[in-house]
Amino acid sequence: MARKLINNPNDLVNELIEGYILFNSSKVKRLGDLNVIIRADLPVKDKVGIVIGGGSGHEPLFLEYVGKGIADAAVHGQIFAAPSPDLTYNAIKAVDSGRGVILLYNNYAGDVLNFNIAQEMAADEGINVQTVLINDEISSAPKERMEDRRGTTADHLLFKIAGAASGEDMDMDSLVRLLRKAVYNSRSLGVSLSACSLPQTGFATFTLEDGKMEFGMGLHGEAGVKKVDLMSADDTAKTILDYIIDDLPFKKDDEVLVVVNGYGSTTRMEMFIVTRKIYSYLNGKGISIYSAEVGEFCTSQEMAGVSITLMKLDAEIKKYYGCPV
Amino acid sequence: MARKLINNPNDLVNELIEGYILFNSSKVKRLGDLNVIIRADLPVKDKVGIVIGGGSGHEPLFLEYVGKGIADAAVHGQIFAAPSPDLTYNAIKAVDSGRGVILLYNNYAGDVLNFNIAQEMAADEGINVQTVLINDEISSAPKERMEDRRGTTADHLLFKIAGAASGEDMDMDSLVRLLRKAVYNSRSLGVSLSACSLPQTGFATFTLEDGKMEFGMGLHGEAGVKKVDLMSADDTAKTILDYIIDDLPFKKDDEVLVVVNGYGSTTRMEMFIVTRKIYSYLNGKGISIYSAEVGEFCTSQEMAGVSITLMKLDAEIKKYYGCPV
Amino acid sequence: MKNYLDLEDFKKIIFRINENVEKNIEYLSKLDSVIGDGDHGITISSGFRSTVEKISEKDFTSISEFLKFVGNNFMLTIGGTTGPIFGYLFSEMGKTAEGLNEKISPDDLCLMFTNSLNKIMKIGGAKPGDKTMIDALYPAINSLKESISQKLSLKNSLYLMAEAAKKGAELTKEMIAIKGRARYLGERSLGYQDAGATSTYIIISAFFEILNDQQ
Amino acid sequence: MKNYLDLEDFKKIIFRINENVEKNIEYLSKLDSVIGDGDHGITISSGFRSTVEKISEKDFTSISEFLKFVGNNFMLTIGGTTGPIFGYLFSEMGKTAEGLNEKISPDDLCLMFTNSLNKIMKIGGAKPGDKTMIDALYPAINSLKESISQKLSLKNSLYLMAEAAKKGAELTKEMIAIKGRARYLGERSLGYQDAGATSTYIIISAFFEILNDQQ
């Protein structure tokens, strides 16, 4: 049973937000007492608004992606649960400057249901709201049913690109087109080495026997697509990359962004060992890395494991992603 | 038994460094095939060199603190083991520009022994090498024997201050004085909620029964100073702060830097819940937070828990620490 | 013997659902944790808890107004999948009740449930057999239709309806999940009962219990 | 009966230590893991492994040169506490051997060990009773002195010396750690044997084993 440093389990999301806002009060503020985090300098005049969000428990998603140059607002559901429509509706209203708002979020059934209701509510008031769904996780459905795939770590890249592009006076239609292209160019797959628990209860949401690992594990503890004996870091990286490269497919001379994401308890040492293999393997395939990011971007409590994301670049995406880190 | 994403357990440190260097090749390079990471733009003319280091397994310590504006070189021992003198000796030689080198590291017996040997070797060649020991962890010895205390998360602040000050043409004696003052002004204490394992073997280095937590746990799995029933996040923060405040002591109207550090598997949600209490508690004591940093700075594999560090500021330290983040 | 449900009955039903869900939080979360993310008990119970708090402080003049309030509160404030799915269950019943009188007959009730089912299938895209709450709701409505055609009393009809929901929920064990999080499991979802279907059984049971209490 | 150790003996001793340490990696790490960080077996074995590799490729003309090489290799390349502490053990023996001839007598050996002990106490700051490797080394040296005064053979002296080291290591169970990582445990270190003291016993045993093999 996982032990967590918390107070009343019912206050988790509220206290997360309170703590984050205290820590970051020059950059962000809270919308009333809702689980909605907005830029401190809202409303930003004459800019398409970017609202992101989803279930809590995946920190730094989503609240840490709000600020100048990134998203304008993040709505937080309870742990692993889609945020209710009233939050998103209020976020849309706070963010809209007349040029419309993009809802940019991960393609989970619960999220889609709830965001759609909010979108309708806002549309009823004449606000132009468009949706861009993130569906980078390749194990969640075959390529023929890409619209059923869920979203994961591509978030990190998309939020940055959306923030940069919307900050440069791009209009709604161009933005939606750019973001859909960037989503399409993104593919992720991960591997889990241990279970994660619900912080409210401490109970693991699944079990993984000693010496096993699971490919395609969900961020919420949904079991993955195949369970195998624990593999080396190199073989793991290679296996994940083979699936990803094959899926888009990524080709020789493609230029890519790479994200190496830790799910929770995986150490940076392990992440860099995986990163090492990614560099040599992509290099061998003639795929060049424009920039890589290594860290925890899309977590699942104390789950051990990593996911790898590749995003194929073109001049436009590159411009808004910015310089190599 | 903890499962890790690694290759041959004997290659851990080597592959960590290889991966990090590939990822960060514009900023850092490796010194020969040694476990030494140096700034890519060495030698830097006319600057006191800063060499940091210690055992591996605490990433981002130490290698991620090398670069322009931070340390000039980091030496890495094996997992949890002090780096051997030849590494430090070579790092000193690579870094020295004639104005001398400061060895800035945590006060562990093994580290002191090994760094001292290296210092002697370099001194024999006429290089002016000074040592500044970091000993912020208050549970490791009573205040009367402060020189026996070990070093932990104050590293994060000290490396930044050392990098900034040494980059601004400060001379050796002033630098040593500044860093000793900053060390003296720093106090840390942590709490562990689970054990950590040695990545080579997967074995836990200690056990912590369900529902218990331990104050003052060592970064290497050394057992802590007192074991108690699991406390709430708020009570934990308050208990740690009471010990820390009492130790310097920190007083009303003091201005401080705060570091909230996760040991490994603790989520950012938990860290922000703790951060929330730190803000309100210090506020109640009239101690003002100049800036806080929340993240993983000084880890211990997949151990769960957090440590809190306060550093009392004055104008000089503030100048080199930089602006609030 | 009373053969209708009035506003007071509907209120009692919601309170009873809340009590019964509360007793089953761990069970529901456990069902969800085998094939979902383990939060169903927490989410749905918090939905009914907040609903009960709010309706206690408010006066309602019609069944329609009441059920729409219950549904909207669920839908707007709970989130997750549970929020919209179970929210629409009540709000569509409320919408349907707009045209009806304040004594809901078995036929009325059947229409209300049917409209909810259709709405849920439309917004969620799931069909019977996909291993969702629909697999409890759909056979329950069929049972109600059957009871009406046989002219059974409302009480007996509701008893059989609850039994049908229970059986439907149990049969989800033999289904492969197509919608919801469990779908990522494919065949591995076989053998486990769907959490939402189980809640649906608990909800429908409360209709029977309230009528049974009065007689 | 041979009553001295020559260069070949010292080489054999180092090889034997390496073999015996290799067999005890897990045991030593386990001892260290209860009250330290669990790496002692790994660290000390990697030290002897690298030393043995290097001395196999090199010619030595004197015991002093050989032991200084062993000690420096340990000290410079291993790191941890083990590197310097056990490095100085050998390098100080080598330094002492500089003034002696190539047939090390019991008296010579006693002087060599004593100088090492003093150096280790100086650089590490630990004393007998602090629950370190000194608690095996110190009684072992005392036993050697005693054997010399009783004019025992080198072989018998080394046997008793190893026994004294073993007993010293065992007695660390009853000590509270003052130096090294285990010191943070205070009284909680009681009941556990010190890892470094155990290695010291293994090292000293190899001296006896090599002489015993020859006779």
Ligand SMILES: Nc1ncnc2c1ncn2[C@@H]1O[C@H](COP(=O)(O)OP(=O)(O)O)[C@@H](O)[C@H]1O
């Ligand atoms: N598309 C859908 N249509 C109808 N019911 C659904 C659908 N998707 C999921 N459900 C129901 O919702 C339940 C899951 O609820 P819950 O655990 O609260 O949601 P979440 O998936 O957000 O964790 C499932 O057990 C299933 O009965």
Ligand SMILES: Nc1ncnc2c1ncn2[C@@H]1O[C@H](COP(=O)(O)OP(=O)(O)O)[C@@H](O)[C@H]1O
């Ligand atoms: N100051 C000291 N003097 C002598 N021996 C020491 C001292 N500190 C530690 N030791 C010995 O070193 C051993 C620990 O070695 P090791 O685990 O390799 O070091 P580390 O503490 O770096 O993990 C202890 O068991 C103890 O015998």
Ligand SMILES: [Mg+2]
């Ligand atoms: Mg959920």
Ligand SMILES: [Mg+2]
């Ligand atoms: Mg060690």
Ligand SMILES: [Mg+2]
């Ligand atoms: Mg669920």
Ligand SMILES: [Mg+2]
């Ligand atoms: Mg050790």
